[in-house]
Amino acid sequence: MLDKILFLLCLASALADERCMPAGRDLMLLMLQYVWNENEMFLFRASLAFAMRNHMNGQQFEVSNIIVCNETMRVSFWFIVTSPLDTSQLIDQENVEAAIRQSRNRINSAFLLTDKTLEFVDILPTLATLYTHPTPPWLIVFGVVMGAVSAGIIIMLVSSVVQKKRKPQDEDDDEETRVKTVENGDAHDGIHNMSFSEDERFTKM
Amino acid sequence: MENSAVEERPKWDNKAQYLLTCIGFAVGLGNVWRFPYLCQIYGGGAFLIPYLIALVFEGLPLLYLELAIGQRLRLGSVGVWNSISPLLGGLGIASSIVSLLVSLFYNTILAWVLWYFFHSFQNPLPWSSCPLNVNRTGYNVECEKSTPVDYFWYRETLNITDDIEISGSLQWWMVLCLVSAWFIVYICAIKGIDSIGKAVYVTSTFPYLVLTIFLIYALTLPGATDGLVYLFTPEWSTLLNPQVWLDAATQIFFSLSVAFGGLIAFSSYNTERNNCERDAVLVGVINSATSLYASIPVFSILGFKANNAFLSCINENILALTNEFEMPDQNITVDNYDHWVNYLNQTYPDQFSKVPLNDGCDRQKFLDESVSGTGLAFIAFTEAVIAMPGSQVWAILFFVMLFSLGLSSMFGNMEGVLTPIRDLKVLPKWLPDEIFTGNSIVFILCCAVALIFALGSGNYWVEVFNSYVGSVPLLIIALFELIGVIYIRGMKTFSDDIYFMTGRRPNIFWKACWMVISPLLLLVVFIFYVAVQARKHPTYPAWNPDYVDFPKTETKSYPDWVFAIIVLLCSVPVIPIPLMAIYRLTRRIMRRSSHHADLNPYNNYAFEG
Numbered sequence: 001m002l003d004k005i006l007f008l009l010c011l012a013s014a015l016a017d018e019r020c021m022p023a024g025r026d027l028m029l030l031m032l033q034y035v036w037n038e039n040e041m042f043l044f045r046a047s048l049a050f051a052m053r054n055h056m057n058g059q060q061f062e063v064s065n066i067i068v069c070n071e072t073m074r075v076s077f078w079f080i081v082t083s084p085l086d087t088s089q090l091i092d093q094e095n096v097e098a099a100i101r102q103s104r105n106r107i108n109s110a111f112l113l114t115d116k117t118l119e120f121v122d123i124l125p126t127l128a129t130l131y132t133h134p135t136p137p138w139l140i141v142f143g144v145v146m147g148a149v150s151a152g153i154i155i156m157l158v159s160s161v162v163q164k165k166r167k168p169q170d171e172d173d174d175e176e177t178r179v180k181t182v183e184n185g186d187a188h189d190g191i192h193n194m195s196f197s198e199d200e201r202f203t204k205m
Numbered sequence: 206m207e208n209s210a211v212e213e214r215p216k217w218d219n220k221a222q223y224l225l226t227c228i229g230f231a232v233g234l235g236n237v238w239r240f241p242y243l244c245q246i247y248g249g250g251a252f253l254i255p256y257l258i259a260l261v262f263e264g265l266p267l268l269y270l271e272l273a274i275g276q277r278l279r280l281g282s283v284g285v286w287n288s289i290s291p292l293l294g295g296l297g298i299a300s301s302i303v304s305l306l307v308s309l310f311y312n313t314i315l316a317w318v319l320w321y322f323f324h325s326f327q328n329p330l331p332w333s334s335c336p337l338n339v340n341r342t343g344y345n346v347e348c349e350k351s352t353p354v355d356y357f358w359y360r361e362t363l364n365i366t367d368d369i370e371i372s373g374s375l376q377w378w379m380v381l382c383l384v385s386a387w388f389i390v391y392i393c394a395i396k397g398i399d400s401i402g403k404a405v406y407v408t409s410t411f412p413y414l415v416l417t418i419f420l421i422y423a424l425t426l427p428g429a430t431d432g433l434v435y436l437f438t439p440e441w442s443t444l445l446n447p448q449v450w451l452d453a454a455t456q457i458f459f460s461l462s463v464a465f466g467g468l469i470a471f472s473s474y475n476t477e478r479n480n481c482e483r484d485a486v487l488v489g490v491i492n493s494a495t496s497l498y499a500s501i502p503v504f505s506i507l508g509f510k511a512n513n514a515f516l517s518c519i520n521e522n523i524l525a526l527t528n529e530f531e532m533p534d535q536n537i538t539v540d541n542y543d544h545w546v547n548y549l550n551q552t553y554p555d556q557f558s559k560v561p562l563n564d565g566c567d568r569q570k571f572l573d574e575s576v577s578g579t580g581l582a583f584i585a586f587t588e589a590v591i592a593m594p595g596s597q598v599w600a601i602l603f604f605v606m607l608f609s610l611g612l613s614s615m616f617g618n619m620e621g622v623l624t625p626i627r628d629l630k631v632l633p634k635w636l637p638d639e640i641f642t643g644n645s646i647v648f649i650l651c652c653a654v655a656l657i658f659a660l661g662s663g664n665y666w667v668e669v670f671n672s673y674v675g676s677v678p679l680l681i682i683a684l685f686e687l688i689g690v691i692y693i694r695g696m697k698t699f700s701d702d703i704y705f706m707t708g709r710r711p712n713i714f715w716k717a718c719w720m721v722i723s724p725l726l727l728l729v730v731f732i733f734y735v736a737v738q739a740r741k742h743p744t745y746p747a748w749n750p751d752y753v754d755f756p757k758t759e760t761k762s763y764p765d766w767v768f769a770i771i772v773l774l775c776s777v778p779v780i781p782i783p784l785m786a787i788y789r790l791t792r793r794i795m796r797r798s799s800h801h802a803d804l805n806p807y808n809n810y811a812f813e814g
Contacts, residue, residue: 074533
């Protein structure tokens with residue numbers, strides 16, 4: 001199938017062949033597993049015509065103005081662009097290059113490829129700047145986490161202060177019972193030698 | 206409101222809290238990023254043999270000893286050793302100092318984990334691609350020469366200087382993360398075991414949940430089986446290498462977090478009649494089982510990563526060949542790559558030699574790349590995560606798991622510092638207790654000192670602390686602990702203690718271990734460890750973009766003043782042991798000469814000298 005196309009193209013563009021070589025631009029499809037057929041070629045020529053129209057305002061480029069030659073089994077070929085006004089006139093390299101650069105994104109999108117997988121030889125892709133957020137997202141997450149933790153700390157400290165303030169009211173009732181339980185505990189508890197600490201407690205009262 | 210010491214001492218709400226806290230303390234970051242590494246470099250499955258032997262004969266006896274003595278004497282690490290013998294009082298202080306120093310750098314690692322966690326909420330992940338250089342003509346040079354993951358870790362996270370002597374400035378973002386980490390530890394540990402006991406319900410169980418999720422997912426990844434086969438294929442010849450046994454014993458020792466004083470503190474809050482033998486065996490076995498369990502997803506993911514690296518390497522070569530020879534797509538595939546290479550080399554040798562092929566596309570080579578520590582978490586794993594679908598979810602899960610693991614270990618570290626301070630009643634009485642002033646002051650001081658790790662050279666200092674504080678002093682403390690309990694307190698008294706607590710005396714296995722095997726093992730480990738460290742002047746890997754072999758790290762040796770600090774870090778924690786002994790001894794001699802009876806009811810030592 002591909003051979004037939006090659007053949008046809010060679011026949012059809014026999015005239016343009018000599019011009020194809022020196023001024024040709026090379027294109028390469030780097031991605032493996034891309035199905036290439038004549039429809040894809042048509043799409044490519046149409047997108048290139050679109051790019052030329054965008055760049056050179058007013059001139060109505062047609063698909064026939066994009067001439068392709070030197071196709072290989074690897075999806076790579078040369079192409080040249082002729083002027084719509086005069087088919088024997090070639091558009092110079094800089095203009096074609098500029099047009100492709102301008103509409104690079106659209107050409108890529110037509111094939112659902114990226115700058116890495118669709119390469120125009122000698123046209124380096126301009127690197128897209130990564131989206132920089134106005135506020136870095138990590139600060140937002142940090143703010144949320146720290147806010148929650150700080151609120152927790154404040155609540156905890158405040159609640160323990162409030163609890164401590166409430167305790168003196170209950171203390172007086174518990175004093176006597178507490179003394180009793182400790183004394184009982186002393187009788188059974190032979191390990192902790194409480195005799196001296198008891199004195200401290202009573203005197204402080 | 207002065208109460209007797211019995212009532213004032215806090216208690217665990219239930220047994221589960223106590224067990225979860227001990228398990229959380231023992232299970233830490235090392236289980237995830239040190240044990241798999243050791244398995245990898247020491248012949249896979251074969252490493253389990255020295256590891257389990259070390260667990261049974263060294264780890265479990267030490268663990269049982271600490272839990273038992275803490276539960277019996279019901280005091281923090283300082284009080285416990287004072288009780289056994291006033292000459293051993295320095296042991297508790299040594300434990301506290303080590304716990305303090307370890308807390309300082311350990312929380313810095315948690316700060317790094319937090320930083321990565323905060324950054325996991327973006328699409329695409331910030332470590333997936335290089336930033337552009339200043340004039341936007343290409344990518345940042347440092348990033349291009351290394352990898353985006355390396356760049357994000359060394360430049361955007363640490364902003365590391367190329368030498369430990371160059372301190373750089375305080376990185377404000379790292380200060381924020383450090384303060385956050387300390388705040389989180391503060392809110393969990395401020396009320397002592399009242400708050401820790403609740404926090405561990407989450408921090409100790411969550412890692413297991415995440416590990417299980419990762420286990421299931423990682424096993425479905427392509428290349429996972431390569432990683433697992435690589436991990437578990439035993440290479441029995443490594444057992445003849447003494448270094449393997451040494452590393453197994455060292456790993457068990459540091460993994461169980463003994464000698465920090467934290468375990469003694471935790472068990473001192475127990476009821477008196479609690480079966481600490483069963484607890485010790487449970488904690489030790491669960492710790493080792495977790496290490497093993499964690500190594501499965503780690504290695505599956507490393508296998509996946511190696512597979513990816515291999516495939517991208519091969520595909521690059523295939524592309525280069527396809528472009529050069531202008532063949533149709535899909536003629537050369539990964540499977541028939543070698544066949545094509547041979548054919549093309551023979552048929553078109555000149556053209557073939559012009560193609561820039563990467564020779565290092567070897568599956569085994571990618572699997573052999575071993576990483577541990579921060580390299581595993583922040584470089585290898587983050588790189589693997591980029592290749593997984595739904596990267597953000599996996600990254601978030603992973604970093605929350607790391608944070609939980611580290612947080613529960615931090616609780617033990619801080620308890621090793623806070624409990625002795627409370628028991629010693631060091632702080633003046635007029636400080637209001639409502640706002641937990643004592644604990645708060647400790648936290649604020651720790652946070653302030655830890656800011657040195659937020660400098661440009663912070664990572665180098667963390668390495669210094671990690672290698673020297675968390676190693677030799679602990680071995681010495683553990684050795685003295687064994688001697689102190691078994692020989693100074695006496696095996697008979699200790700057996701009676703255990704009989705009182707559990708209702709049975711320790712059997713012949715425990716006795717043999719405590720009296721002979723464990724001290725011997727510890728001594729051997731200690732001697733070998735010091736010998737290995739002292740053999741060469743210590744060096745460290747520096748990240749220097751101007752280095753000739755960049756992105757490889759440059760091996761620099763520590764300057765003299767850092768070396769002096771290293772010696773200080775090793776010796777300052779252990780100096781209290783002899784100092785306190787000498788101090789108490791001189792006091793006793795002087796006291797005897799002045800015939801003054803000391804009736805301190807808390808110290809139950811027979812006062813006949």
